[in-house]
Amino acid sequence: MTMQPASTEIASRIAAIVQELKDLEGPLLPILHGIQEEFGHVPHDVLPVIADGLNLSRAEVHGVVTFYHDFRAKPAGRHVLKLCQAEACQSMGSDAVAAKIKQLLGIGFHETTRDGSVTLEPVYCLGLCACSPSAMLDGEVIGRLDDEKIEEIVAEVRS
């Protein structure tokens, strides 16, 4: 029951986000982005709050949240590292880059290190296809990954 006040607080903040954006045309995606931006994930137990606010069924909101790769059910690590695994990066050895980073971090794709420092994800194209292989660390883009850059990234997420 000690969790009760905290989740009530989250619910009221989410209700405020819903209230702020509900008059947009097609407000659900902007609302979900707003929630994820604030909380780092979209807690599934608050989906009824969104459903109520938009006069949708819980099933509809659940269906939308789970359709899109971006929305997380649980918080990510302190850093999020996305490695491009699409064709242009494949042609420049993104497989080997991914294998090396997985080995250095000790995790696979869609996993978070035990200390919560970093979540590793594949991404299918960052639009940096003439600077392959590429990655995105916490929204910052990195191109032409080589051993030196990989080590810099790993050191940064570990610090």
Place this chain on the structure above:
Amino acid sequence: MIPRIYIPGDSGALALGAEKVAKAVRAELAERGIEAKIVRNGSRGAYFLEPMVEVATEKGRVAYGPVKPSDVKSLFDSGFLTGGHHKRWLGAPDKIPFLAKQTRLTFARCGINDPLSLDAYKSLGGLKGLQNAVAMAPLDIVKQVTESGLRGRGGAGFPTGIKWKTVLDTAGERKYIVCNADEGDSATFADRMIMEGDPFVLIEGMTIAGIATGATKGFVYIRSEYPHAVAVMNKAVEVARKAGVLGVNVLGSPNAFDMEIRVGAGAYVCGEETSLLNSLEGKRGVVRAKPPLPAIQGLFGKPTVINNVISLASVPIIMDKGAAFYKDFGMGRSRGTIPIQIAGNVKFGGLFEAAFGMTLGEIVDDIGGGTATGRPVKAVQVGGPLGAYFPRGLFDTPFDYEEFAKRDGLIGHAGITVFDDTADMLKQARFAMEFCAIESCGKCTPCRIGSTRGVETIDRLAAGIEPEKNLALVTDLCNTMKFGSLCALGGFTPYPVMSSITHFPEDFKPAPARVAAE
């Protein structure tokens, strides 16, 4: 005159260290007590030269690249503010062969100036198309776009003017212009470059589309993988509103048009137009059956123009210089120019805008300079993850919608990925199926189930299990997906798979070691 230094703020340049270069330049200016203005321009698209720093001199712009932060001190020592010689010296940017050989119509301004300066936009010919359009009858605008021969640059190649005519002719109390900026195809970055480097050309194109069809509201749906593009577009819309380019009286005319920027959420299939519309409405990004066409029942059931970024960004020059001017470029039924994005394992990667008609070989060998690794080119995938792999034997194919279709390929959004001879085409075919399985919206069976079965069957091929039977099975499966899928995701996944099998059969034969072991 205060010196002006141009350092790109484009994602591609940032990914190659432009921010660190900018920081080093600022530090050096401070240390030397020099007053200068740093302009964060877009990229001209020669990514092998990024970060490309330019300075404005009395004799025009002088470029240096690729600049590393460690070069900055010596650049100042060499007098680069007045165009001094340095090992990174490239001379006048428009004389750099990669840029000089291009025909820049849509990308005429991209990378030259501060993307958020409306004055700079106007000084380089911006808003002339819109000024002409506000004085014209909607039907005349539609006619001009139709006559230009402009076809959808998103990949389908449908004539833009005909789409607009349908929306114009459909009655509706509210109509929409939707810009598809969900550029998810690997090897493509043209939409990103325009949004980051010349956002007003897209806003101008969408506004013209609104006036031509009677739509008063626009949406740009940008993929979430493009945070920089989202930021620039949001700021540009604000600037355009303040300047009266958007609003109730577009450029002082009685036409009303405004727009919003929306962000996707990591679903590749939302690049398909009907799935994008569902996503904008706040639904799962599931494909809709057609008919009804979006032009008749689109966003929220209202008549909707949905066009790719490059289609819309090509409209201002058509309205400025006329249909005949644009149509004069190109070949056959592919008129105008196409921004070809040369990517992957290539020496000179970047965006190359040219009239339709160059051969694939010219693009890969002459412009792209072959592979970055220096090994022979094995395959080139044209048109993103749903495009076919072309072997060197088909390098005489001209870049044209119909010519590529004749050879069981497509130009798609004009991205090309170069692979060297280390590429394993069975692996690439498997990836095409795997990608389709990950990104399928799940609505139709051939795509949802077919892609998963495709991965399994190719895995059996790789393991040498009944190769002939499994090869026939993949071929049959591709046939089902091609003709039975609702949209291009399931329908075009067979292109990379079948082209790999057809052109690179040796990669699908059981490994000799495995045969010997049996």
